[in-house]
Amino acid sequence: MIEHYCEFLPVSASTPTVSLGEGNTPLIHCPQLSNRVGRDCEVFVKNEGVNPTGSFKDRGMTVAVSKALERRAKAIICASTGNTSASASAYAARAGISCAVILPAGKIATGKLPQAFVYGAKIVTIDGNFDHALRIVRELGESGDFVVVNSVNPDRIAGQKSAAFEIVDEMGDAPDFHLLPVGNAGNITAYWAGYREYRARENSTKLPVMIGFQAAGAAPIFHDQVIEKPETIASAIRIGNPASWKQACAAIAESRGAIDVVSDEEIVAAQSWLARHEGIFVEPASAAAIAGLFKCCDSREAAYSFQKIPEASRIVCTATGHGLKDPDTIIKRMEKLKPVAATMNEVRSAIGL
Numbered sequence: 001m002i003e004h005y006c007e008f009l010p011v012s013a014s015t016p017t018v019s020l021g022e023g024n025t026p027l028i029h030c031p032q033l034s035n036r037v038g039r040d041c042e043v044f045v046k047n048e049g050v051n052p053t054g055s056f057k058d059r060g061m062t063v064a065v066s067k068a069l070e071r072r073a074k075a076i077i078c079a080s081t082g083n084t085s086a087s088a089s090a091y092a093a094r095a096g097i098s099c100a101v102i103l104p105a106g107k108i109a110t111g112k113l114p115q116a117f118v119y120g121a122k123i124v125t126i127d128g129n130f131d132h133a134l135r136i137v138r139e140l141g142e143s144g145d146f147v148v149v150n151s152v153n154p155d156r157i158a159g160q161k162s163a164a165f166e167i168v169d170e171m172g173d174a175p176d177f178h179l180l181p182v183g184n185a186g187n188i189t190a191y192w193a194g195y196r197e198y199r200a201r202e203n204s205t206k207l208p209v210m211i212g213f214q215a216a217g218a219a220p221i222f223h224d225q226v227i228e229k230p231e232t233i234a235s236a237i238r239i240g241n242p243a244s245w246k247q248a249c250a251a252i253a254e255s256r257g258a259i260d261v262v263s264d265e266e267i268v269a270a271q272s273w274l275a276r277h278e279g280i281f282v283e284p285a286s287a288a289a290i291a292g293l294f295k296c297c298d299s300r301e302a303a304y305s306f307q308k309i310p311e312a313s314r315i316v317c318t319a320t321g322h323g324l325k326d327p328d329t330i331i332k333r334m335e336k337l338k339p340v341a342a343t344m345n346e347v348r349s350a351i352g353l
């Protein structure tokens with residue numbers, strides 16, 4: 001990824017590249033989602049779940065860890081709701097440096113914690129949420145012993161811009177709308193920076209309208225106030241005081257977009273819908289963007305309505321993380337499987353189709 005977009009990244013010939021083959025993720029045309037929008041609009045899902053550690057974080061992490069190595073850092077550190085810690089741990093292992101991850105106790109999805117463990121990170125859990133963890137990490141970063149690889153590190157944002165570049169390169173222009181979940185607000189900041197940079201270089205003729213979605217119980221930007229006790233089933237975006245709050249507001253204002261909320265029920269329903277209708281399994285936080293798309297289409301309360309958008313608009317939704325990272329809500333909904341006799345007839349009748 002770094003080599004391909006090096007002219008847009010803070011790297012030089014002397015930067016060692018720490019890569020696991022991130023980026024170049026599929027932009028999947030979704031006919032069923034397009035039908036839901038109607039008016040000949042086309043919806044695409046940028047599937048970031050197929051990155052090396054299963055989320056978009058790897059784009060920023062390859063740059064942040066490469067730069068940390070260039071600066072001869074011995075250790076990196078991050079606060080995380082799960083995915084950043086998985087990614088940081090992997091890239092630190094690859095670089096041969098130490099990694100500490102500070103996590104809200106009991107709030108990391110089932111698939112994410114083992115990632116940090118297996119890559120050999122030092123895991124510390126706290127009695128507090130992500131916002132508390134990030135505050136501590138920023139203080140530890142000031143000591144000079146660690147390089148902070150949260151998205152407050154500009155190298156992370158720089159790397160994450162590459163998703164916008166890929167979308168424009170593949171579509172031949174920027175999309176008309178870009179929808180994505182918002183947690184710590186680094187990703188919406190990065191996409192907007194990427195789209196603007198490409199437009200300035202005349203690689204595209206337009207800029208998309210940026211529409212961000214927060215979970216209803218963790219929506220500080222939507223409510224314009226810090227949420228002390230954020231709660232949502234989408235643990236990846238369980239954040240009450242996003243670090244890139246101002247930048248997210250700028251992206252939304254400059255693109256004439258919006259910030260909206262979706263409920264946990266809408267998130268879970270959208271997750272299943274996307275899996276069943278398009279064959280794409282995303283984690284709950286990512287499904288917030290799909291739930292958001294439905295809200296734009298159907299709800300009178302939507303912060304941005306798609307009722308009157310131009311015909312044949314092109315819409316991109318970012319699927320930020322893989323569904324296998326957080327299977328608990330799915331497992332809870334599964335019926336208990338009862339084995340049948342090992343005969344063709346029994347199996348035939350059990351299939352019931």
Ligand code: F0G
Pocket residue numbers: 055057079080081082083084085151181182183184185186187188236237283285286320321
């Ligand atoms: N989707 C997923 C799957 C995430 O893991 C995150 C953030 C977001 C969306 C929101 O992105 O923070 O740039 O607005 N996860 C961070 C973490 C906070 O620690 O893994 P954002």
